[in-house]
Amino acid sequence: MKRLLILFAAFLLALPAWGQTDLDSLRCQPDESIAFAQYDTLALEMDIYFPADEAESHPCIIFSYGGGFVTNNQRHYEIRRLCRQMADDGFVVVASNYRLGLKGVQFKTPLSMVKPLEKAVQMATEDVMKVTRYVVDYAPELTVDPYQIILVGSSAGAIASLQCDFERCNRTDLARRYLPEGFRYAGVIAFAGAIFSRIGLEYPHDIPAPTLLLHGTADQLVTYKQIKFFGTGFYGSDKIAKEFKDSHYAHKILRFTGEGHTVAARYFDNYDEILWFYEKFVKQGKHYEIDETYYDPFRERSSWDTADPASLYK
DSSP, X not given: OHHHHHHHHHXXXXXXXXXXXXHHHHHTSOXXXXXXXXXXXXXXXXXXXXXXXXXXXXXXXXXXXXXXXXXXXXXXXXXXHHHHHXXXXXXXXXXXXXXXXXXXXXXXXXXXXXXXXXXXXXXXXXXXXXXXXXXXXXXXXXXXXXXXXXEEXXXXXXXXXXXXXXXXXXXXXXXXXXXXXXXXXXXXXXXXXXXXXXXXXXXXXXXXXXXXXXXXXXXXXXXXSEEEETTEEEEEHHHHHHHHHHHTOOEEEEEETTOOGGGGGOTTTTHHHHHHHIIIIIISOOOOEXXXXXXXXXXXXXXXXXXXXXXXXX
């Protein structure tokens, strides 16, 4: 009964907030919205989607949207539809906004983007860690199993998700400040993500969570390989997978030959991979090291196939 009342209240509250009228869109509204951080006049909120069952504990997905660190897509219809689908499949899903560190930044040269990008990644990572801490602290109330928290991200959200686990493994000040002692993510799923680091791509203090990487080999917006300037690196899925392979960390990489940044938004096309990853890597605890390549010559191309920093940060 309590869950039904929550759903009904969310339904009513959603009408003026988003102005959607079709039934499917209304069904995809979050069940709860909770403020979790305040920065001057900016309030950050997390939207929570609950499974329909009344179980006391569920695996949890913390979803971080894409948007180039310039756009808040938390409540875009496709994001809400994805979150509702994952909730229907038994996950408590938490989708939150985060600070947009590249908003207003103009691309001049790749070198000029290093410091703004580092700042944007750190801001978003800190906010995702705050969400993580909230979920852990209120796990019983949210019906979340704190040992089964999975980060799922797209584009900028994939960067923040990978960065969270990288910083956890490196025991950075940020990780020590927000993540509980001994905490470990159960998994990370990154649609076109990368890691920013000034110390190389290493995991010296802890083993990274099992990781699923999906990336287009021709991605010009979030590098598929790596970009390095004087010891500072932006490491894409190809480089991350190599590090995981060399160190025998549990992972799977899906390389989409010739595809650009469109992979970042193809979560429905690859939705079965999300469920498979959870079942095998998280629930069953399997240790796989998988490298797969896909090529579809008939795939319809989009503008995101040729997107690059110069076209996004004008």
